[in-house]
Amino acid sequence: MEQSGAYKITERLIPESQLKAIVEDMVKDTLAQMLGVNATAQPSRQWYDTDPAYSLLGLNSDEQLRVMVRDGTLRLGYEVRDVRSPNSQTPRYQFHLEKCEARLSLPPEKRQIKKDKKSA
Numbered sequence: 001m002e003q004s005g006a007y008k009i010t011e012r013l014i015p016e017s018q019l020k021a022i023v024e025d026m027v028k029d030t031l032a033q034m035l036g037v038n039a040t041a042q043p044s045r046q047w048y049d050t051d052p053a054y055s056l057l058g059l060n061s062d063e064q065l066r067v068m069v070r071d072g073t074l075r076l077g078y079e080v081r082d083v084r085s086p087n088s089q090t091p092r093y094q095f096h097l098e099k100c101e102a103r104l105s106l107p108p109e110k111r112q113i114k115k116d117k118k119s120a
Helices: 016-035 050-056 062-070 097-105
Strands: 047-049 080-082 093-096
Touching (some): 016 050, 047 050, 050 062, 062 093
Antiparallel strands (some): 080 093
16 A cells, blocks of 8 residues: 655654663652652662663764764763773773763864863
8 A cells, every 4th residue: 555645654763772761760650659759859870881872862873982982072081981890801881971962062172182281
């Protein structure tokens, strides 16, 4: 069956990690209501692993986040932390969504790493 040209139905897919976070929030809120406690009184999650972080930031892939760390767009110790195990050579990054969004909303020229006055 062919659709008319006036309307085009597009299917939008939600990444599994984002869907899981939504369901967890819904379950948490429902349980809080049932128990009569305030679910929002607890601090919300701030640090996310690379996989859910890239989709929550609206990026196309987890590799985009890793490139941003390597090129200095996102900075270790500010927007990013490395939580690798002590014996691991491979970094395992976590991203602070609020800080990442603030950093990425800056124009590229404002994101330049400030040089120390002594080294200039």
